[in-house]
Amino acid sequence: MPGQQQGGFGQPGYPQGGFGQPQGGFAGGMQPGMPGFAPGQQGQAPYQQRGAASYMTMDDVVVKTSISIVTVIAxxxxxxxxxxxDMMIGVAIGGALIGFVLGMVNAFKRNPSGPLVLAYAIAEGVFLGGISGLFEMMYPGIVVQAMLGTMGVFVGMLIVYRTGAIRVTPKFQRWLAAALIGALVLMLFNLGYFLFTGEASLLRDGGPLAIGFSILMIGIAAFTLLADFDLAEQAIRRGAPKNFAWGIAFGLLASLVWLYIEILRLLSYFRE
Known part of the structure; x- marks a missing residue:
């Protein structure tokens, strides 16, 4: 239609809003594709032409994310x-592998699925339960500290986003994508080094370099939360369907799991 701008969610006909062209989100490094929407009329948001009940709201995001987090904790x-x-480490590894597979499926699935996100949450909960039990046995009280640290970072980044102290710009998105790719490469290196040598690399041995690496990973994980917040806000403004709230929940959950693991690891270094 003449006079309309190209929309950011895969279909033409979305007027350019105050955000400008939408930016993609990074949910723990990945985010499900945004399904296409029916085009709205020029100068009007899509929800003004169709029933508001069919579009995602912030309440949908909060509810779906809360359900996912409660599932992980349970x-x-x-x-x-x-x-x-004596079985906890094996169960934790199994949960991690299943969670990885389900995470890949959720990340690349065009239409977010609530059951798949909850299945991912259960797998990650099994992984976190096993790892947390082992860490708590070695370092009493560390799990509560890691949980409080994760909550603190989440609230802090939410405040940073709401106040506009750090804006999710195209440059920020490019930087975050590069940082996530770099983090993935280094994590695969650490895993490969351990499998071949049976020992932790310098990035995970608890020394000064390992402490710096964990702090870097915590920083990247925290910045993914900003991208998740921005994706949720833009999706609401552009009339995303209600089920896309599960995609937002998946992204936030993946970021929080990664953040918790890195904080738990960092605290263990200081305990040693």
Missing amino acids: AAIATWVLVPL
């Missing part, structure tokens, strides 16, 4: 309480 507690200590 699965983690069940694993911690029910799984014998």
